[in-house]
Structure formats: C-alpha cells, structure tokens
Amino acid sequence: MILMFTLLEAQGQGFLREYWSILTDPAHVSVEITLTILLDGLLLGLVWPLIRRYFHSVLERQHAALDEEHGIVHHGDHIHHETGGDTHVHPPVQCEDV
Numbered sequence: 001m002i003l004m005f006t007l008l009e010a011q012g013q014g015f016l017r018e019y020w021s022i023l024t025d026p027a028h029v030s031v032e033i034t035l036t037i038l039l040d041g042l043l044l045g046l047v048w049p050l051i052r053r054y055f056h057s058v059l060e061r062q063h064a065a066l067d068e069e070h071g072i073v074h075h076g077d078h079i080h081h082e083t084g085g086d087t088h089v090h091p092p093v094q095c096e097d098v
Contacts, residue, residue: 073080
C-alpha cells in the first residue's frame with residue numbers, strides 16, 4: 001500500500017493532496033453525511049423489524065423450555081407449578097383449569 005502511494009506521488013498525481021482536498025471539502029463531507037443518514041435509516045428501517053421478530057421468537061422458545069423444565073403452567077395472570085401448589089406472595093387465585 002505504501003508502494004502504491006509512493007508511485008502515485010512519483011507520477012505527480014499527488015494522492016495525499018487530493019485525499020486532503022476531498023476530506024476538507026464541505027460539499028463532499030455534507031453529501032457523505034446525507035447519504036450515510038439516508039442509507040442507514042433505510043437499512044435500519046427495513047432490517048430492524050426482522051431482527052426484533054427473530055429475537056422475540058428465540059426468547060419465546062427459551063421461555064417455553066424453561067417453563068417445561070421447571071413444570072410451570074401459565075393461566076392468564078397467574079401460574080401453577082405442576083409438581084406442587086401455587087407459589088404466590090398473595091393468596092392463590094382459584095382457577096377453573098386445575
């Protein structure tokens with residue numbers, strides 16, 4: 001890479017001079033920022049729902065596996081343990097399913 005820069009400088013093209021002029025050009029910098037914002041916003045807007053859906057399904061599977069492992073059954077606003085009685089801080093709720 002250094003050899004490439006040296007060859008460009010030797011040919012009189014002034015790579016570093018051109019690089020610096022592009023880097024400090026306000027119009028070029030503003031176009032880069034605008035394109036970055038647009039493309040990142042578009043990409044994030046299209047991909048984020050897919051990522052969120054994937055993680056939601058992973059968490060649902062993990063939750064179901066842990067419930068099965070610990071013998072927990074969900075009934076609306078309360079839970080039952082299949083191996084024993086209800087574990088509540090408050091008095092147990094009567095459930096028609098039991």
